[in-house]
Amino acid sequence: MSAAIRQVISIANSDLTIIEHQGERVVTLAMVDQVHQRPNGTARRNFNANRERFIEGKHLFKICASDFRTHKPDTISNKSHEDVILLTQRGYLLLVKSFTDELSWQVQDMLVDGYFEGQRPAAPPVTQRIAQSRHRLALAKELHRTRDAGLREVIHQQLDEVSRAMGLPTPELESLGRSAPKTPDVLKVFWEALAFLDSKGVAYNHATASNILALNLRELASQLLEHGQPLRFDSALRQTLWQSHSPRCLHKNRTVHSRLSGKSIKCWVFERYSES
Structure with missing residues (x-):
């Protein structure tokens, strides 16, 4: 009371x-x-x-x-x-x-x-309603673009608060884009293997751009075996790599100019988020 x-x-x-x-x-x-x-x-x-x-x-x-x-x-x-x-x-x-x-x-x-x-409080000024509407729309668009499940939950909570303040219904989370599928175990093992090579200072990325990974799988298999981390690049792993969303697989067996050898080499190409 x-x-x-x-x-x-x-x-x-x-x-x-x-x-x-x-x-x-x-x-x-x-x-x-x-x-x-x-x-x-x-x-x-x-x-x-x-x-x-x-x-x-x-x-x-x-x-x-x-x-x-x-x-x-x-x-x-x-x-x-x-x-x-x-x-x-x-x-x-x-x-x-x-x-x-x-x-x-x-x-x-x-x-x-x-x-x-x-x-009952007075209705907010028209300019405030317009600003709220734009913010609500921006949050909805952001949900459509975002695939990380945790981040989508946070954005949807913000959308719910704005919608309630405007007296409008909150759209269902599932109606605004989709979360990225759960990473298969075999894909998790692959990225953990790359992190292991990083810890050893092994150079394997042939790409020149900082947000791109260019990987020659045959060469990568040899490097992993050399450092006691054998990994079998079978059809199941290759199919899973092709469907990878984070990092996103852009091309497979694409010819790139290697920053490591200075020569052309066939690589699987991935796009990853910039660390900046």
């Missing part, structure tokens, strides 16, 4: 203390009697007579009297020990269905418009 500074609003010549619970405005049964100018206990009697129609969490909240007094002092008697019934807007309208006099019709409109609806 909100413990903010006491706020009072005037409805139908009655001063009502604004009460909020779980982010929405609520009224007590005594407040209903007050604003409708009914004898004390009228709202309580009507509520008890129709208790089965009220759903907790939807139409009402029940709060311990002592807790209520702590957050909203001077709103109920110190002698009261009965749980306090807090009616939501839906609960209030359900309760006053039997109030059909002219004053009650007027009070219902004033209480809904001036009290319950008064909690």
Whole structure:
């Protein structure tokens, strides 16, 4: 329950203390009697007579009297020990269905418009809505481009926050591109073997560009065998390499000019992310 500074609003010549619970405005049964100018206990009697129609969490909240007094002092008697019934807007309208006099019709409109609806923030400026729309679109496009599963989750959380702020539904993650497939074990072993050669200072990349890997598989097999890391380059591994997404396989058996030998050589070519 909100413990903010006491706020009072005037409805139908009655001063009502604004009460909020779980982010929405609520009224007590005594407040209903007050604003409708009914004898004390009228709202309580009507509520008890129709208790089965009220759903907790939807139409009402029940709060311990002592807790209520702590957050909203001077709103109920110190002698009261009965749980306090807090009616939501839906609960209030359900309760006053039997109030059909002219004053009650007027009070219902004033209480809904001036009290319950008064909690809603004003719509953001048009420029802010446009900026939010552009940001939401940019996040959606980024999800289409991104294949890393963890990064996609982060971007989708941001998209959800922006969508909620705009009052719009959040697109399903699966509808915005796809995550990269899980790396097969055989491919994982291959890249671990290259990392081993890196640790030994073995030069195997024939490409000149920093974001490109150009690998001659026959030469690579000999280098791995020489350093005690034999790896069989069978058809299964070659097929898996061709389907590799990270690094992405661009060509197989493509002639490149080797930065190592200065000669032409057949290589499998991969594109990897720059480390800069």
